[in-house]
Amino acid sequence: MEPRPPAEPAARSRQHRALAATLGGALGGAALAWFAAQHIESPADAAARTAPPKPSPILVPIEQRVLASTIVTRGTARFGLPQKIALAPSALKPSPGLVASLPQRNAAFDEGQVLMTVSGRPVFVLRGALPAYRDLQPGVAGEDVRQLQHALKRLGFDPGADDGHYDARTAAAVRRWYVAKQWEPFGPTREQLVALSAAERDWAEAYKASETARSAAGAAALAVDAAQAAADHGLRAAEAELAAKRAEAARWQAGGGATESMLDAERAKAAHADSAAAAEVATQTAERALVVLDPRQPESARAAADAKLQLAQAAARRTHVEGELALQAAQRDAQLAAGQIALAEASLRAARLDGQKAVQAALDAQRLAELESRLGAQRSARLASELAALQARIGVQVPADEIAFIPALPVRVEEVAVQVGASASGALLSVTDNQLAVDAALALDAAARVKPGMPVAIDEQDLGIQARGVIAEVAGTPGTRGADGYHVHVEVRVTESQARIEGHSLRLTIPVQSTGGAVLAVPLSALSLAADGRSHVQVPADGNGNTLRPVVVRPGLAADGYVEITPLDGTLAAGQLVAVGNRRPEKETP
């Protein structure tokens, strides 16, 4: 700025102030004008500003599309249902063995393959519904044997007749199977051989005893005959003795008279002898009296007289006694004769009884011998049968712990429950079949719309999984197989899968209803309900779409935000516009 002369500073200052005031006034006026322009508006402007915006419908085209109502849920894929593998204890082995080798998890096994080894022996996988519960050996029969025969046949080893009997042909097939798998067939155990030897010995002894008993029975029969003969002989002897006694008695009676007369005779003899002795005593008494009365008689004569008297008296007593004895002897003889007959009769009876007893004893002995013979024969036969059975069982056999029957093959190992070296008892593994399935749970209302056989799209985007399946089973009641009480278990059988999906959680999309083909469809928001209860859509009445006219439609299946429509008055076509709402000022977003 140029310097000005100092004489005019006051005037210039006034000019500046005037200019500043003018400028300030102008600026203030402009600001006020601007402010007024911003805030002062006419009632018409205010009405126009506050008036609702002109309706501006949002129009979308009617589409021709297939509508499908789907149920989306989740499920976890698995291989069949896990089943535990436990080995039945074998009676052919003293104790459960030790696990020598185990399969890897997810390893697959088909029929005839060795699942694991236990104490150097294999555990084969065979197909069969009945679990192995006993040792299969020659001589046994049953459904498990039939399962084994079927398995052998499938594996190419002909077991003979399909009869459920483990016979020599079955054993031979088992032998060929083991050898083909490079395992030694399980032959007879030491215990079985010892038992066989003992059975042979027992049978030999029993046979010997049986033969001995049979001989004894034969001898007993002869002994019965001998006893019968002896009895007959004894009886006949007794009868002869009796007859002899009777004859003798008769003869004695006939020769000597009756017994009473014999006794009378003896009495008479005794009386006579007594009388004679008494006469002698009387004589001697008289003579002694003569001697005693005769004084001349010497003393010796008296003594002699006394002695004679005494002798006579003694003789008299002896005669009396003899008479008595003779009488008694006679009586005794009479009694003896009667007794001998009775004795002979008794002897006869005794001989009869003895004979009967001896015969009976011989018969009893015979029956006993025959019984022993019969028992001996039976025991011998039984032992022979047992021996034959043992001999039949001596062959190739399949211990119960070398076979695992599984209903469906192939299987894959789901879980290994033990380690190498552990005792092979209890559950060792769990396996599943090879059929992939997905377990899911649906809410009660959704489950009611799902039926077996429905197709299912299976996917998991994050894992890049795409698969297909069908509904295999819908549980009849909620709360089963892991589902809670408000959900129903659903099993989906996987029919097509390019990737390994087991163990993964997967999305299951189940189309439960479909239009079948392409139909006219509009967004749900295009459909409205009129006062008369009919559904309609709004279509532009003119070219610019400012006015709308309703078209009555019948709504169909709704899915994915669209609804199928069928026009009831007028026509609608794909591509034709319908209103889904009105434009509004942009809403402020966060």
Add this chain to the structure above:
Amino acid sequence: MRHAHLFGSLLAALACNVIAGPPPGTGTEEFGLNPKQLVEAVEKTEGLIAACMRAQGFEYIAADFNTVRRGMAADKSLPGMSEKQFVAKHGFGLATLYTGEAPQLAKGYNPARIGLGEQNVRVYTRLAPADQVAYNRALLGEHGGATFAVALEAEDFSGTGGCTHQAVAQVFQPAQLRAGYYNPKDALINKDPRMKAALARYASEMRSQGFSYAHPDEVEPDIRRRLAAISANGTLTPEQMSPAQRTALKDLQDYERRAAAKNFELTERLIDPVADKIEEEMFSRKAQ
């Protein structure tokens, strides 16, 4: 002329301040939302999460605002313990309370579980193990990202994934999904020279303690990153970690406690008073 400019500027500033109110996005809630906007955003996001989860075949009940709010409030909070006590004992509760479990299965402190809501926790616990993994992958993403409530509280959606990320991407602005996003209000405050001076002092004092942080908001994300590196994005439980990982986790826990305590102290002493002052000056006059 100078006077005229000055006058005009004053007039214009007066007019703008009186008429327009605070700039947009400078609300008092997270991401600069006002309370109403926050409620709307939360409910819209939760609805979108539920729809996304349904499409994945999972049941998810959209959490209401109060539930999400409780999850947000549970951050660095335990019953009977002030935030200061919590920080002193557990730091940010990241490495110190790390279990490696899914949030739904957490027994103790876990804001994520609270923010998900009890119904969703029950839904999760009823699932099979494989479905639980898939559920959280669908909800939180491949690497088990933050739940909506936790991310909202941290004003950091960069760690979200899965349906949560899809939902917030539809509700919030793209810029708000980026790591290091500052809402307009905080950005304005950070630009203030007084705040810059306070942050310089903060950085200096943190450095003197061996921590290299220039802003309080850098500490927690850094520990989160370190924990993710040790725990393979939260997929390892401490029992599953190698000895070296366990040692690193223990070191990180010690570091977290020290860093959080110092951060808390400096924030209270240096940052908060300045921020409060600036905020007061900036937003004391409300819009018409």
